[in-house]
Amino acid sequence: xxxxYMETSTLRHGKGLKVWERALCESPEVQRxxxxxxxxxxxxYFNSLAYIAARKDRRxxxxxxxxxxGLEPASEQYQAELRSYCGRERVVLRKxxxxxxxxxxHIIAQVGxxxxxxxxxxxxxxxxxxxALKKMRKRTLLKMxxxxxxxxxxxxxxxxxxxxxxxxxxxxxxxxxxxxxxxxVPGGDFRTLLNNSGVLKEEHAKFYISEMFAGVNELxxxxxxxxxLKPENFLVDSTGHVKLTDFGLATGxxxxxxxxxxxxxxDKVKDNQLxxxxxxxxxxxxxxxxxxxxxxxxxVVGSPDYMAPEVLRGKPYSFSVDYWSLGCILFEFLAGFxxxxxxxxxxxxxxxxNWPRMLRRPEYDRPEDLIFNLSDxxxxxxxxxxxxxxxxxxxxxxxKGHPFFTGIQWDSLxxxxxxxxxxxxxxxxxxxxxxxxxxxxxxKYAEVKEKxxxxxxxxxxxxxxxxxxxxxxxxxxxxxxxxxxANGIGGIDIDGLVTxx
Numbered sequence: 001x002x003x004x005y006m007e008t009s010t011l012r013h014g015k016g017l018k019v020w021e022r023a024l025c026e027s028p029e030v031q032r033x034x035x036x037x038x039x040x041x042x043x044x045y046f047n048s049l050a051y052i053a054a055r056k057d058r059r060x061x062x063x064x065x066x067x068x069x070g071l072e073p074a075s076e077q078y079q080a081e082l083r084s085y086c087g088r089e090r091v092v093l094r095k096x097x098x099x100x101x102x103x104x105x106h107i108i109a110q111v112g113x114x115x116x117x118x119x120x121x122x123x124x125x126x127x128x129x130x131x132a133l134k135k136m137r138k139r140t141l142l143k144m145x146x147x148x149x150x151x152x153x154x155x156x157x158x159x160x161x162x163x164x165x166x167x168x169x170x171x172x173x174x175x176x177x178x179x180x181x182x183x184x185v186p187g188g189d190f191r192t193l194l195n196n197s198g199v200l201k202e203e204h205a206k207f208y209i210s211e212m213f214a215g216v217n218e219l220x221x222x223x224x225x226x227x228x229l230k231p232e233n234f235l236v237d238s239t240g241h242v243k244l245t246d247f248g249l250a251t252g253x254x255x256x257x258x259x260x261x262x263x264x265x266x267d268k269v270k271d272n273q274l275x276x277x278x279x280x281x282x283x284x285x286x287x288x289x290x291x292x293x294x295x296x297x298x299x300v301v302g303s304p305d306y307m308a309p310e311v312l313r314g315k316p317y318s319f320s321v322d323y324w325s326l327g328c329i330l331f332e333f334l335a336g337f338x339x340x341x342x343x344x345x346x347x348x349x350x351x352x353x354n355w356p357r358m359l360r361r362p363e364y365d366r367p368e369d370l371i372f373n374l375s376d377x378x379x380x381x382x383x384x385x386x387x388x389x390x391x392x393x394x395x396x397x398x399x400k401g402h403p404f405f406t407g408i409q410w411d412s413l414x415x416x417x418x419x420x421x422x423x424x425x426x427x428x429x430x431x432x433x434x435x436x437x438x439x440x441x442x443x444k445y446a447e448v449k450e451k452x453x454x455x456x457x458x459x460x461x462x463x464x465x466x467x468x469x470x471x472x473x474x475x476x477x478x479x480x481x482x483x484x485x486a487n488g489i490g491g492i493d494i495d496g497l498v499t500x501x
Contacts, residue, residue: 051096055089095126100172100476102179105133108428110436113445116140117177121184121430124170130427131169134180138470141178147469153247154180156224158475163414164215166235166245171475178473185243187236187422188432194231195290198336199372204419205333208242209326210399210408215244216322217396225318229325230306231332236432240418259314262304265349266312272350275342279335279362280369286337305338305348309355310389320394327385334374335362339386359386377404 017025024030062085071078105122112119117136124131141147157168157180170181187193190208194200200208212234219226226233226247233246277285308324310317331339339359340351351358361379364372374382381404384393399405409416422432434441 051092055092058085058089100170100179100474102133102135102172102174102177105131105181107133109430111430111433113436113449116144116146121428122181123428124181129169130184131181132184134182136178136180138173138176138178150178151473152224154473154475156219156222156247157182160218160222162218164211164218164242164244166243168475171473173470173473178470182245184427185235185237185245186424186427186429186432187238187240190231190234190236190242192432193236193420194332198287200333201419202334202375202378205330205378206405206408207416207419209330209333210405210410211242211413212244212326212329213396213399214410214413215242216326219244219247220319220322226322226325227311228304228307229322229329231329236420236422238422238424239414240421241414262307262312263314266353269346269350269353272346274350274354274358275347277343279364280366282341283336283362285343286341289341289343304352305341307352308389309352312352317389318394320389320392323385323393324387327382327387330378330385331382334372334378334382336372339382355386356388359383377402380404 062081066078066081071081073079104125106125108121108123110118111121111132112134117134117140120133120135122131122133123129136150141150154168154171157166158171161167166185167183168180169183170179172179172181212229215234216226216229224247226244228246233244235243235245237243304312306325306328308317308321309315311321328338328340340348340355342348342351362372362374364370381402384391384398384402387393393399400408400410424431434444436442
């Protein structure tokens with residue numbers, strides 16, 4: 001998969017360039033910075049011209065209003081209103097010159113914790129916007145070779161306005177940190193909903209997996225594959241519909257160290273004996289693991305229950321790896337556990353390595369459990385997703401054409417009533433997220449905290465820690481017309497990006 005860049009005249013013609021100069025111009029880093037520079041100047045002049053047009057319109061509206069009311073320029077009332085008008089214009093100018101800083105956001109509560117930073121519920125003080133503010137330390141990202149992943153996540157978030165992907169409001173930075181201010185999705189992640197429900201009815205599973213396919217399809221249309229899909233990466237919005245998030249691995253190549261780690265874990269279990277367990281036993285074991293380790297998916301020793309074999313083995317792969325992951329998620333929806341989960345991480349790795357032999361249809365014998373048995377149509381859909389790469393489904397059209405998805409209104413999914421709608425008290429309700437003031441909830445993050453401490457002990461890289469690597473990171477969703485309107489000044493509505501350095 002190639003990253004698409006805007007074409008520059010230097011790269012297009014390449015006349016008079018030496019071999020090493022041409023190679024430098026064609027490098028991904030230079031191409032991205034060339035694209036960022038073009039976007040910067042396009043946005044700069046677009047917004048400058050838009051500001052001039054809006055300012056002229058506001059002045060014309062002021063002149064027409066005072067004229068209709070018969071106010072003479074020399075009158076005291078006219079002069080007082082002119083001073084007020086000029087004051088409002090100065091406010092617009094100040095806001096245009098203001099760069100985003102973290103102190104412009106009021107932190108309400110912490111709602112997330114990862115190995116490289118924290119996520120907070122915050123409110124932008126001047127506009128009142130509520131957002132999820134992701135804060136990451138630059139040096140930590142440099143140590144762990146995660147800078148490219150953060151840049152890709154930022155690029156994906158700015159590249160689309162689809163309701164299926166979490167929306168980016170702002171991206172900015174200071175000397176030590178980078179920040180992503182994203183829309184706050186108050187219903188929490190899908191793992192919480194799944195933990196509370198255990199097994200989904202087939203009609204509900206069909207609804208949610210269809211929305212997940214729609215979200216992943218939007219990501220694929222941008223030219224990216226996710227590669228790390230799991231229930232934790234889907235959030236539930238205030239209306240009960242799904243949004244895809246966490247695009248840190250949605251880029252061209254995994255970290256080589258991570259690839260080696262995955263391959264090593266597979267090789268380590270190659271001689272392990274397969275353990276065949278009943279459906280009831282597997283479901284019970286998985287539920288007990290989840291209860292004991294609520295942050296199992298974030299665990300350093302946790303197993304990639306939803307990751308395709310090609311990714312685990314470091315082999316070439318395509319967009320279909322995300323369909324494998326969604327097949328595993330659909331299996332869990334209907335069975336109550338992922339298809340290759342075991343009693344230990346080693347058992348799970350063994351099952352993954354031998355997946356064609358270990359993928360089995362869940363079977364319940366007790367009369368009270370018969371309702372959990374999968375229908376033939378559902379099982380056929382799963383086995384078209386959890387399949388060898390050369391036969392696995394790889395397009396949304398194949399999904400839509402299968403009988404399991406009969407009745408799904410793909411063009412109006414988000415307007416359909418959701419099976420579950422979060423009960424929220426207000427825009428700041430964090431009831432569906434962990435309480436970071438609670439020792440019990442914080443205990444779930446013990447391993448994540450240990451990971452952070454280990455990262456802090458990693459020796460600083462020799463690379464020059466300059467500002468250049470973060471060029472083009474800063475982003476704002478509002479043009480000056482929207483900013484003026486937000487302050488009651490009027491003007492035109494500009495739906496453009498503002499890319500600032």
